[in-house]
Amino acid sequence: MTSTLPAGLRDFYEDPAVPVASGDARSLRQARMLADALGPAGATPAVVLDIGCGDGSAARAAAPLLAGHRVIGVDWSQDALRRAQSHMSYVVRGELTDGGLPLAAGSADAVLFSEVIEHLVDPDSALDELRRILRPGGHLMLSTPNLAAWYNRALLLAGVQPVFSEVSLRGIHGRPGKEVVGHLRLYTARALREFLTASGFEVVRVAGAPFHGVPKPLRPFDRLACARPSAASILLVHARRT
Numbered sequence: 001m002t003s004t005l006p007a008g009l010r011d012f013y014e015d016p017a018v019p020v021a022s023g024d025a026r027s028l029r030q031a032r033m034l035a036d037a038l039g040p041a042g043a044t045p046a047v048v049l050d051i052g053c054g055d056g057s058a059a060r061a062a063a064p065l066l067a068g069h070r071v072i073g074v075d076w077s078q079d080a081l082r083r084a085q086s087h088m089s090y091v092v093r094g095e096l097t098d099g100g101l102p103l104a105a106g107s108a109d110a111v112l113f114s115e116v117i118e119h120l121v122d123p124d125s126a127l128d129e130l131r132r133i134l135r136p137g138g139h140l141m142l143s144t145p146n147l148a149a150w151y152n153r154a155l156l157l158a159g160v161q162p163v164f165s166e167v168s169l170r171g172i173h174g175r176p177g178k179e180v181v182g183h184l185r186l187y188t189a190r191a192l193r194e195f196l197t198a199s200g201f202e203v204v205r206v207a208g209a210p211f212h213g214v215p216k217p218l219r220p221f222d223r224l225a226c227a228r229p230s231a232a233s234i235l236l237v238h239a240r241r242t
Contacts, residue, residue, distance in 0.1 A: 024061045026143055026209040026234050027114065031062030033207065033238050034110060034141045041068025046109035048072070051096070051130065052116035054080050056087030062112070071112075074101065096126040103133045110139040118144050118164070118183045127199040134241040140201055142237045143209065147186035150221070150231045151214075162186070163213075177213070189230040192237060201239035208232025 038046050046069045050059050053073030063071070073084045073091040081091045094101040111130055120126050130140060145164035146152070152162035161167070161175035166183045187195070193203050208226035210219065211233030226232045 024057075025212065026236070027058040027061040028065075029207065029209045030058075030112065030114060030141050030143050030236050031065040033205070033236060034062070034112065034139065035065040037139045037141075037204075037238060038066075038069060038110060045069045047107065048110045048112060049074055049103070049108045049133065050088070050112040050114070051075075051094075051101075052113065052119075053084050053088065053091065054115075056084030056091075058112065058114050059084070060087040074103075096120065096129050097122075098125055098129060099132070101129055101133055105132050106135040106138075108133045108138060109135060110141065113140060113142040115143055115145075117142060118185050118187070119181075121184060123185065123195075124199070127196070127201070131200050131241055136241055138241045140196075140237075140239040140241065142192075142196075142235075142239065144187055144192065144235050145183070145211070146188065146208075146230075146232055146235045147191075148188040148230060149211070149233045150225045151218075151233075153231070187235065189235055192235060196237065196239050200242050202242050204238040204240055206230075207236040207238075209234035209236050 048066060048069050048071045050071060050073045053059060053075050056073055059071050059073060071088060073088040074094045075081050076095045081093060084091050092102060111134060117123050134140065147162060155162055163175060163177060164183055165175065165186055166180060167173050169180060169182060172178055172180060189206050193206060196203055206229045208229035209232060210222045210226060214222045214233065222233055229235060
């Protein structure tokens with residue numbers, strides 16, 4: 001899911017080789033936060049929009065925790081939506097521009113916004129659009145890589161490009177890793193909190209999640225870092241529309 005993409009970026013995100021899934025550990029933690037916020041499904045289930053649903057793997061992992069609620073996948077990429085249909089009952093094509101989502105104002109009780117904001121050219125307009133489709137008091141569950149992850153702090157001190165950051169869509173330069181995923185922006189916990197507040201959301205909670213790409217010997221440290229969200233690999237934010 002992208003907003004107002006130049007042609008080169010559009011081609012990049014429609015390439016089937018570009019990853020459109022992330023780790024289940026992050027998806028499960030985020031789903032638990034949303035399930036706690038929504039509570040059990042009643043006579044009228046909550047409408048949950050998975051904006052930038054990718055291949056639907058996050059919705060698949062969350063499904064047992066969101067039983068009874070209506071989860072709808074939304075993505076710009078046709079290729080991603082084709083794959084998502086095997087995991088989700090409802091998918092819709094839409095773009096995160098002003099009024100670009102084919103959804104009425106105030107029609108959603110909650111939005112899952114997983115690993116999307118770091119790919120956006122215009123995150124300000126994207127948050128405006130999310131605020132438009134959420135009902136007052138509706139929940140935003142956002143996740144994004146942490147620029148200030150514990151290992152990135154050490155890498156920067158050594159003069160190495162931080163993990164998650166990319167300087168090219170054609171290859172990785174100056175940092176560990178081999179996979180190009182199209183990250184355009186990165187956030188710290190403080191920056192993300194301030195950005196959401198300025199965009200008309202009340203931040204309820206910031207939590208941390210591990211990153212599936214951390215080398216196996218370092219994964220225990222990565223899980224421990226989740227206790228301090230500002231140093232965790234992945235930032236999980238629960239915010240509400242004001």
